[in-house]
Amino acid sequence: MERVVLGFDGSAASEAALEWTAERARTERFELDIVLVTNMFISDRAAADRILDAASRRWRDLAPDVPATAVRLDGLMPATLTEVARGAALLVLGIEPGFRMRSAVSAWMPLRAAARSGAPTVLVPTGWSASDDPVTVGLDDDNSSAQALLFAARAASFAGVPLRILHSWLMGSSLLRGHASALPSTQRVAAEHEQILDAAVAEVARQYPRLPVVTELVRDNPTSALTRAADRSSMVVIGTHGRGIAVGGLVGSIGLDLVGSLHRTICVVPPTRVLA
Template identity: 85%
Template sequence: MERVVLGFDGSPASEAALEWTAERARAESFELDIVLVTNMFLSDRVAADRILDAASRHWRDLVPGLPANVVRLDGLMPTTLTEAARGAALLVLGIETGFRMRSALSGWLPLRAAARSGAPTVLVPAGWMASDDPVTVGLDEDASSASALLFAARAAAAADVPLRILHSWLMGSSVLRGHASALPSTQRVAAEHERILDAAVAEVRREYPGLGVVTELVRDNPTSALSRAADRSSMVVIGTHGRGVVVGGFIGSIGLDLVGSLNRTICVVPPARVLV
C-alpha cells in the first residue's frame, strides 16, 4: 500500500491539507503518516501532542475506516519533514495564499519541502473546499511534465473528474536565413504545438482509456494560462526540471509564480528519475 505523509502544525492551512487528504482517502486507500516537526523543548512537545491528538480525532471523524500514524519528530524544517517523506508516494502540506513567508509550515517552507522531498508534493490552500472541476495539468514542450501528466490523470480518475491538459505557446524569435530574417509561420508553430498536445492525449488514453480528457491550446505564457485555468480546476499539476534542491532551480519560475498566489490546490511533480 502506498504511503502518504501529511505535514501538520495545527494551522488553518494544515487543517485544509488534512481535509484534502481525507477526500483523497475516500477514493484511494493508502497508509497515512501525520507528521509534526518540533524542537526539543519540553513545552513545545506538550503543545505538539495536543495538536496531534486533535488532528487524529479530526481524521477519525472524516475517514473512520482508515487509521493514521501520528508522528512527532524533533528537528528542523523542512529537512526533518522531507526525510520523513522519503519513499512516500505523496507529501501533502498546507499553504497560506498571498503570504509565502508567513510561517514555517504554511509559508515559504512548503516550497523548500517540495524541492527537497523527491515525491509529488501537494500544496493545499487554507480554506480549501472540494469541487468536481477538472484536474488541470500544465504540459511543457519537453519531458519535464511527463510525470506530472500521468500523476494528474491518475488523480482525475480517482476523483471521477475530467482531466484538462493545458499547453501554452508563444511565437519564437526570427530565424536568420542568409542575409534575411525569416519569421516562423504562426500556423506552422501552432500546428507543432497541437501535435505535442495530441501526443499527450494519446498517452493518457492508453493508460486511462475511460477518463474524460479536455484540451486547451493557448497562445500565452504558461503562468498566465494556468492562472486563468485555476479558477476552473479542482487541482493544478505542474512538473519540474529537477535542477538541484534550490527552490527556484527545482520548481522553476512558473511554480514560484503560481504557488502562494492561487486559491487552488497545486501539486508539484518531479521527473521520474528523481522519484524515490
C-alpha cells in the same frame, strides 16, 4: 499499500490539508502518517502532542477506515519532514495563499519539500473545499511534465472528474530542428505545439482509456495560462525541471509564481517520480 505523509502544525492551512487528504481517502486506499516537526530546543512538546491528538481525532471522524499514525519529530524544516516522506506516494502540506510577498518566502519550504522528498507534493490552501471541476495539468514543451501528466490523469480518474491538459506557447524559434525558415509562421508554430498536446492526449488515452480529457492550447505564458485555468480546476498539477531550489533554480519559475497566489490546490511533481 501506498503511504501518504501529511505535514501538520495545527494551523488553518494544515487543517485544510487534512480535509483534502480525507477526501482523497474516499476513493483511494493508503496509509497515512501525520507528522509534526518541532524544534528540539524551544518547542512546547506538550502543546505539540495536543495538536497531534486533535489531528488524529479529526482524521478518525473524517476517514475512520483509513489507518493513520501521528508522530512528533524533533528537527528542522523541511529536512526532517522530507526525510520522512522519502519513498512516500504523496506529501501533503497546507499553505496560506493570497499574500505574495509573504508567500514568496514561505513557498521555499513546500517547494524544497517537493524537490528533496522526490514525492509529489500537494499544497492545499486555507479554505479548501471539495469540487467536481477538472484536474488541470500544465504541459511543457520538454519532458519535464511527463510525470505530472500521469499523476494528474490518475488523480482525475480516482476523483471521477475530467482531466484538462493545458499547453501554452509564445512565438519563438521553430521546434522543428533544421528548418530553413528563420522566422517561423504563427500557424506553423501553433501546429507544432498542437502536436505536443496531441501526443499527451494519446499517452493518457493509452493508460486511462475511460478518462474524459479536455485540452486547451493557448498563446500565453504558462503562469498566466494556469492562473486563469485555476478557478475552473479542482487541482492544478505542474512538473519541475529537477534543478533544485538553489538560488537561480526555481526562483521565478512557474511553481514559485503560482504558490501563494492561487486559491486552488497545487501539486508539484518531480520528474524522477515513477507514477504509472
